[in-house]
Amino acid sequence: MDTYMILQHYWWLIISLLGALLVFLLFVQGGQGLLYTIGRTEAQRNMIVNSLGRKWEFTFTTLVTFGGAFFASFPLFYSTSFGGAFYVWMLILLVFVIQAVAYEFRRKPHNFLGEKTYNAFLIVNGVAGTFLLGAAVATLFTGAPFTVDRMNLTHYDGWSTISQWSTPWRGLDALTDYRNWALGFSLLFLSRVLGLEYFLNNIDDAEITARSRRHLWYNAIPFVICFLVFVISLLCSPGYAVDQNTGIISIENYKYLHNFIALPLVAILFLLGVVSVLWSIWIGARHGSRRAIWFGGAGTVAAVLALLLTAGYNDTAYYPSLTDLQSSLTIYNSSSSEFTLRVMSFVSILIPFVVAYIWYAWRAMNRKRITPSEMEQEDHLY
Amino acid sequence: MLLATTDLMNVVDWSRAQFAMTAIYHWLFVPLTLGLGFICAIMETLYYRSGDPFWKRTVKFWMRIFGINFAIGVATGIILEFEFGTNWSNYSHFVGDIFGAPLAIEGIMAFFMESTFIAIMFFGWNKVSKGFHLASTWLTAIGANLSALWILVANAWMQYPVGMTFNPETARNEMTSFWEVLFSPVAMNKFFHTVTSGYVLAAIVVIGISAWFLLKKREERMAQKSMVVASVFGGVSLLLLLWTGDGSAKIIAKVQPMKLASMEALYDGKTGAGLSVIGVLKSEPQRTQENDIFHFNLEVPKMLSWLSFGDGNAYVPGINDLLNGNPDQGILSTEEKMRRGRIAIETLAEYRDARQSGDSTRMASTLLKFNPETPEGQAFLNDYFKYFGYGYFSSPTEVVPPVPLIFYSFRVMVGLGVYFLLLFILVLYLAKKQKLGTYPWLNRVMLWSIPLAYLCSVSGWIVAEFGRQPWTIQDLLPTVAAVSRVDSTSVMVTFFIFVALFTTLLIAELKIMTKQIQIGPHDEQ
Incomplete structure (x- = not known):
């Protein structure tokens, strides 16, 4: 493997890690979706919103960084998927735009739309945001209808667009594949599981704790079912393999199963992650453990990281084209130049430092759980 | 084909409208964040050093204003990043190798700094030490300004593409020098000019709101002290703004002569x-x-x-x-540049044909033309590839941006900038004479200067970005070749959805903001 290939693998790892962290941080969205289910009184809802409100920006920032890093390291994906699946990405943006103002505005006097509307914004973001992101990520395995021809740039008398979508549905076509639904719902219910585990950890209120434990079961069951459907169908599905030397892409049966076998460390990471998430559900629902979120979070990061690695590693096309096999995107044909990847690799050395200060700040703020009395004393509230 | 080409122009127009609309909305909120962050940090430093609860109460009031404004800035910002892909797909491919890096660095370095420390700034007063809190406020302000650095480096590159070479194999520009991109004279100038314009806007907003308190004869000490902090901060920023403005003119004259002629x-x-x-x-x-x-x-x-x-x-x-x-x-006509641009595009097509037919000799000879290290390459890149983007035009007049809009916007920007400088000097003079607040008419003038600050700021943005038209990347990629292949109706629909949403949120923001100002600072519990 030459240096360029190592860098391409390194950046796929970074993207996968950012994606995995993003899925963990979607606990904020999961919690938002349960606002009225868990918060029966206004006081309880305020505790929930303020508990999540101190974390929402991490999720948002991780989403933006995930997008930015994807753009920087695999720009052809950016131009193909974003420019092609136009409706899906616009919908995702819409539900994140409304989230960003909801926390700050919801309880401010004269807020024009009323508290209930802002609460509804939080719920829509919590439910639709997670489902749509899950369905969009699923297309990294299930593919999308597009073609890529860089030399379209030579058409100076008409459309010169390099990446083109083959259907007028512009991304909504993903809804015709049950596997995309399965991963969309998996992410939705997983985020709710994580949200409930976060409430157990961060909110000091007996009723919220009891309700969260009960609802952990209600959300864990559909999560497990949807996730199993997705994983089993994935392992049985054919995938697109790329020849490192020629760049030619061909269909390989059981490609993702082969990837897990060829990458045993990734397979172990995946299994450990899944077990950790299941364990977190058990200790959370059964014992109301405050530590459930740590097992759930770590497990989520591990399992999602492993899944995304299997999408791009072991010579796999990570964005299969359903229209033209050879247009499929691989980490080799869609990455930035070696020089750019190298420059950004130096920047990525900063990531542990960033994680360290986030961790430090988070600890400083989370030493005490949110209580009803804090809600009365604090003068900056969401 | 005719219908498709007609829609191409519609898509370009609607995509431009969508980007302009989201960028203008975003730019309504960002300058205040950039400047008010530092004003809060300065005030908190005064509190840290003096221990006077007056400053804590004052800074908490301004932080509340900062928070309301910040939220909507974030909301309008996320869409811009993704619009590069959704609406300008060719552009994101053509420049992704260069443009992506600043965006990624922005996320890793700046956004996380901002979002981590803003939580402490708002909620950490009783949870962390005074020193840690002060550091968090400064880091929030620095994080916001660092975000501006990276996005403006990317924007500067669009105005003046440097530090790259075109790779015909991948049909895109690839970075050859990160430092040339980062420290290009346009980037440095643009960064300082833009952030200092934000500081001036924030200073005017603080002065205007303080003037309202003086008119109402409420919170007079807070208002007067805030005015002094804002005037010093705004005045110094304005001097820097004038200096970098002068630098901008000189650079534009060199790299974007059409923009200068239109201004x-x-x-x-x-x-x-x-x-x-x-x-x-x-x-x-x-x-x-x-x-x-x-x-x-x-x-x-x-x-x-x-x-x-x-x-x-x-x-x-x-x-x-x-x-x-x-x-x-020694100025070439646009028609000549179009001819040369087409030759550059056709040379790329020649390379495509040679590759498709497996003609390695022709491939090698075409590749030489794109290689800056050979004399043949240098000549081709300088004489033909330099005008690559001109090849996409069908008429020379397409290269002229909207002159009246740019001409008037420039005058509004400069005129108001001079007015603000006089205002800062006046405030400091009155503060020294202890006469701040004695002239109600002057307080009204200061209050009504707030919308002028926004007008000035948006005018500057119009000069910079409309002046760049019709290019997404100066001389290399016009909007017509940069756009995604989406039908114009789809872009129109999303345009109106976001106009409606952002306008609603703007109304909400203004109502909340004015109410919070009326409520004034909270008394410490």
């Missing part, structure tokens, strides 16, 4: 060109066909030449020179 409505180039201080333009046919430009024009002789090139007798090319060419000044 001045200079149709025929001149040696010793004068600067129009204020003028009223005639209609487009009169300007372009009869060469009759102004109804009225007040001009400072030789000033434009001096500001652009540091020499009162220097030649400044006009729109007609850039369109029709001027051999005496």
Whole structure:
């Protein structure tokens, strides 16, 4: 493997890690979706919103960084998927735009739309945001209808667009594949599981704790079912393999199963992650453990990281084209130049430092759980 | 084909409208964040050093205003990043190798700093030490400004692409020097000019709101002290703003002469060109066909030449020179540039054909033309590839941006900038004489200066970005070749959805903000 290939693998790892962290941080969205289910009184809802409100920006920032890093390291994906699946990405943006103002505005006097509307914004973001992101990520395995021809740039008398979508549905076509639904719902219910585990950890209120434990079961069951459907169908599905030397892409049966076998460390990471998430559900629902979120979070990061690695590693096309096999995107044909990847690799050395200060700040703020009395004393509230 | 091409122009227009709309909305909120962050940090430093609860109460009030504004800035910002892909897919491929890096660094370095420490800034007063809190406030402000650095580096690269080479194999520009991209004169100038404009806006907002308190005879100490902090901060920033503005003019003269000519409505180039201080333009046919430009024009002789090139007798090319060419000044006509651009595009097509037919000799000879390290490559890149983007135009007039909009916006920006400088000096003078608040009419003027600050800021943005038209990347990629292949109806639908949403949120923001100002600072519990 030459240096360029190592860098391409390194950046796929970074993207996968950012994606995995993003899925963990979607606990904020999961919690938002349960606002009225868990918060029966206004006081309880305020505790929930303020508990999540101190974390929402991490999720948002991780989403933006995930997008930015994807753009920087695999720009052809950016131009193909974003420019092609136009409706899906616009919908995702819409539900994140409304989230960003909801926390700050919801309880401010004269807020024009009323508290209930802002609460509804939080719920829509919590439910639709997670489902749509899950369905969009699923297309990294299930593919999308597009073609890529860089030399379209030579058409100076008409459309010169390099990446083109083959259907007028512009991304909504993903809804015709049950596997995309399965991963969309998996992410939705997983985020709710994580949200409930976060409430157990961060909110000091007996009723919220009891309700969260009960609802952990209600959300864990559909999560497990949807996730199993997705994983089993994935392992049985054919995938697109790329020849490192020629760049030619061909269909390989059981490609993702082969990837897990060829990458045993990734397979172990995946299994450990899944077990950790299941364990977190058990200790959370059964014992109301405050530590459930740590097992759930770590497990989520591990399992999602492993899944995304299997999408791009072991010579796999990570964005299969359903229209033209050879247009499929691989980490080799869609990455930035070696020089750019190298420059950004130096920047990525900063990531542990960033994680360290986030961790430090988070600890400083989370030493005490949110209580009803804090809600009365604090003068900056969401 | 005809229908498809017609829709292409519609898509370009609607995509431009969508990007302009989201960028203008975003830019309504960002400048206040950039400046108010530092004003809060300065005030908290005063609290940290003096221990006076007055400053804590004051800074908490301004932080509340910061928070409301920040949220909507974030909301309008996320869409911009993704619009590069959704609406400008070719653009994101063509420049992704360069543009992506600053965006990624922005996320990793700046956004996380901002979002981590803002939580402490708002919720950490009783949870962390005074010193840690102060550091968090500074880091929030620095994080916000660092975000601006990286996005402006990317924007500067669009105005003046440097530090890259075109790779025909991947049909895109690839970075060859990160430092050239980061420290390009356009990038540095643009960064300092833009952030200091944000500081000036924030200072005017603080002064205006404080003036309202003085008018109402409430919170007079807070209002007066805030005015002084804002005037010093705003005044120093404005001097930097003028300095970098001067630098901008000189750089634009060199790298974007059409933008400069449009800012001045200079149709025929001149040696010793004068600067129009204020003028009223005639209609487009009169300007372009009869060469009759102004109804009225007040001009400072030789000033434009001096500001652009540091020499009162220097030649400044006009729109007609850039369109029709001027051999005496060594300026090529747009038609010639279009011809050369097409040759560059056709050379790329030649490479495509050679590759498809497996003709390795022809592939190698074409590749040589794109290689900057060979004499043949240097000649081709300099004589033909330099005009690559011109090859996509069908008429030379497409390269002229909307002159009146740029001409008037520039005058609004500069005029208001001078007015703000006088205002800062006046506030500091009155503060020294202890007469702040004694003239109600003056307080009203200060209050009504707030919308002027926004007008000034948006005008500057219009000059920079409309002046760049029709390019997404100067001389290399026009909007028509950068756009995603989406039907215009889809873009239209999303345009109206986001207009409605952002307008609603803006109304909400204004109502919340005015109410919070009326409530005033909270008393400490």
